[in-house]
Amino acid sequence: MTTTVPDPEDLTARARIRDAALRHFGEHGFERATIRGIAETAGVSLGLVRHHFGSKQALREACDEHLMKTMHGLHEAAATRSMGGGLNPVTAMGPYRRYLARALAEGWAAPFFDEMVRIGEQWLTETDKSRPDPPDVDARSRAAVFAAMALSPSVLAQHIERSLGTGLDTPEGQDKLLRVLLDVYSHPVLSLEEAAEARAALDRGRRS
Amino acid sequence: MTTTVPDPEDLTARARIRDAALRHFGEHGFERATIRGIAETAGVSLGLVRHHFGSKQALREACDEHLMKTMHGLHEAAATRSMGGGLNPVTAMGPYRRYLARALAEGWAAPFFDEMVRIGEQWLTETDKSRPDPPDVDARSRAAVFAAMALSPSVLAQHIERSLGTGLDTPEGQDKLLRVLLDVYSHPVLSLEEAAEARAALDRGRRS
DNA sequence: GTCTATATAATGATAGAC
DNA sequence: GTCTATCATTATATAGAC
Numbered sequence: 001m002t003t004t005v006p007d008p009e010d011l012t013a014r015a016r017i018r019d020a021a022l023r024h025f026g027e028h029g030f031e032r033a034t035i036r037g038i039a040e041t042a043g044v045s046l047g048l049v050r051h052h053f054g055s056k057q058a059l060r061e062a063c064d065e066h067l068m069k070t071m072h073g074l075h076e077a078a079a080t081r082s083m084g085g086g087l088n089p090v091t092a093m094g095p096y097r098r099y100l101a102r103a104l105a106e107g108w109a110a111p112f113f114d115e116m117v118r119i120g121e122q123w124l125t126e127t128d129k130s131r132p133d134p135p136d137v138d139a140r141s142r143a144a145v146f147a148a149m150a151l152s153p154s155v156l157a158q159h160i161e162r163s164l165g166t167g168l169d170t171p172e173g174q175d176k177l178l179r180v181l182l183d184v185y186s187h188p189v190l191s192l193e194e195a196a197e198a199r200a201a202l203d204r205g206r207r208s
Numbered sequence: 209m210t211t212t213v214p215d216p217e218d219l220t221a222r223a224r225i226r227d228a229a230l231r232h233f234g235e236h237g238f239e240r241a242t243i244r245g246i247a248e249t250a251g252v253s254l255g256l257v258r259h260h261f262g263s264k265q266a267l268r269e270a271c272d273e274h275l276m277k278t279m280h281g282l283h284e285a286a287a288t289r290s291m292g293g294g295l296n297p298v299t300a301m302g303p304y305r306r307y308l309a310r311a312l313a314e315g316w317a318a319p320f321f322d323e324m325v326r327i328g329e330q331w332l333t334e335t336d337k338s339r340p341d342p343p344d345v346d347a348r349s350r351a352a353v354f355a356a357m358a359l360s361p362s363v364l365a366q367h368i369e370r371s372l373g374t375g376l377d378t379p380e381g382q383d384k385l386l387r388v389l390l391d392v393y394s395h396p397v398l399s400l401e402e403a404a405e406a407r408a409a410l411d412r413g414r415r416s
Numbered sequence: 417g418t419c420t421a422t423a424t425a426a427t428g429a430t431a432g433a434c
Numbered sequence: 435g436t437c438t439a440t441c442a443t444t445a446t447a448t449a450g451a452c
Contacts, residue, residue, distance in 0.1 A: 013435075029314065031239035034427065045437050047430095052435090056428065105313030105363060106237070113367040131395075137387045144371030145361060145388045146397075152360035153353060155313060159321040163352030178410060179345045180353045186403035187339075188396045189354075195394035202386060221417080242445065253419050254446095260417090264446070 014052045016042040018066055021059050026098030030060060030106060064103065067096055068111055093154070097169070101155045116147040133192065136199060153177060222260045224250040226274055229267050234306030238268060238314060272311065275304055276319055301362070305377070309362045324355040341400065344407060361385060 011019070020041035024033040035056055039046045053059040071093065093100060103109040120143030128135060135142065153160055157168045166173040190198075219227070228249035232241040243264055247254045261267040279301065301308055311317040328351030336343060343350070361368055365376045374381040398406075 029237075029239065031237065035429095036427075046428095047438075048436055050429075051437095101313075104367065105310075107366040110367065110370065113364070114370065117371050136391055137384065141372050141384060141388050142392060144368045145385070145392055148360040148364040148368055149357040149392075151364065152356040155363055156321070156356040156359065158315040159312065159318065160352045160356055162318065162322065163325050164349050175410065175414070176345065176349060177353070179407065180349050182398065182403045182406050183344055184350060184353055184357075185397040186400050189393040190390065192394050195390045198390050199387065202383065206383070244445075255420075255448095256418055258447075259419095 013042070013044050013048060017044060017049055017052060018059075018062055022063050022066075022096065022099045025060065025063060026096075026100075026102055029102055030056075035059070060108070063099065064109055064111075067100065067103075067109070070096070071112065072115075097154050097157070101151075101157065104151060105155050113147060113151075116150070117143045120144075120146050153181075221250070221252050221256060225252060225257055225260060226267075226270055230271050230274070230304065230307045233268065233271060234304075234308075234310055237310055238264075243267070268316070271307065272317055272319075275308065275311075275317070278304070279320065280323075305362055305365075309359075309365065312359060313363050321355060321359075324358070325351045328352075328354050361389075 017038065020038045021033075024038045024041065027033075028037075035049050036046055038059075039049050042049075049059065053062055100109060100112065104113060117140065121139045124139040124143055124146075128139065153168065160177075161167055161173070164173060164176055166176060168174065168177060225246065228246045229241075232246045232249065235241075236245075243257050244254055246267075247257045250257075257267065261270055308317060308320065312321060325348065329347045332347040332351055332354075336347065361376065368385075369375055369381070372381060372384055374384060376382065376385060
């Protein structure tokens with residue numbers, strides 16, 4: 001379950017640069033991160049970054065690609081069996097959390113998000129079969145909102161941490177968040193009647 | 209319900225600058241937005257921006273402050289009566305949506321988030337009274353996660369729009385999102401049994 | 417209050433040696 | 435593959451006139 005993190009010394013310069021970029025982009029955001037700072041963290045020169053990646057933009061794309069490759073297996077395995085497991089990427093994505101959160105918020109990492117939607121849609125299509133009331137909206141749209149909600153603790157980690165009183169990357173934080181999620185996911189916010197009523201109100205508004 | 213948007217011509221230069229900043233920060237992010245661009249949109253010179261706000265950072269803080277002041281009443285009114293209404297800030301915050309989303313993702317707008325938590329906590333404390341099973345976690349933590357989830361469609365709007373196939377700022381998008389939210393909020397992801405079981409697993413892990 | 421012009425610092429990009 | 439040195443751009447910050 002734990003991702004193997006090789007000794008930085010063992011990595012090629014190219015890999016070290018990419019990992020440093022992942023960290024800098026995650027901590028400071030794309031604009032504020034500098035390729036100089038990344039080079040320094042990686043222990044290489046400015047010129048070598050350029051040699052390997054060409055441009056800052058290309059470096060980011062390499063980060064995205066690496067993230068996708070690394071996440072692919074883990075992600076699919078965790079998400080398909082139950083929505084509960086799949087809907088907690090905070091704990092799963094470990095060292096990439098910050099980068100992914102930044103990237104998503106800035107509109108990047110689209111393939112990652114879309115794959116979460118795809119998996120969620122599969123899951124919903126399956127569970128819809130044994131659902132008494134027919135859904136009002138398509139599975140894909142619901143999956144998209146689920147994905148956004150599932151990712152929100154990561155994307156808004158700074159704010160949540162303020163309320164929880166503990167860092168989300170600490171064991172205590174992870175445990176607490178997990179317990180909150182279990183409670184939230186198992187208790188609907190609205191009753192079916194309230195939802196139906198609100199939906200009817202929307203229908204009335206639509207006709208006018 | 210609709211916020212009155214005065215004719216730009218009627219506003220003082222200071223207000224025009226602030227509104228332009230709100231738009232630029234929201235569209236391009238804080239780093240990428242330039243005070244030159246903001247000045248141009250506001251129809252004033254670069255120097256005047258500096259005269260009124262001193263620095264880019266101070267301009268941002270003025271934006272945050274203005275947002276808080278504007279949102280305060282609207283927010284409280286919508287959120288207190290039912291979680292359903294309160295949990296849909298996407299439609300409520302209109303022209304400030306993009307700015308708020310950017311600010312939150314970058315770790316700003318903390319007072320806004322914290323107030324959402326405060327209101328949610330009140331609501332949860334109230335509804336907890338008539339809840340059969342005692343909550344495993346404190347109301348504040350749950351409220352924080354609720355707040356993050358409620359804001360996620362705004363923060364991750366670009367991604368959701370890709371799945372919905374329509375812009376979230378259009379009437380159709382708002383309607384669709386609202387219907388999705390009604391469905392999602394009224395159907396738990398996990399059964400109480402599944403949640404209890406997962407919780408028990410966490411407890412076992414805690415002891416070891 | 418509002419403008420123009422300038423100073424200064426930082427950064428991404430480039431060229432070329434070893 | 436790796437480095438140093440330099441260019442060109444851009445944006446903030448400043449000074450000072452009207």
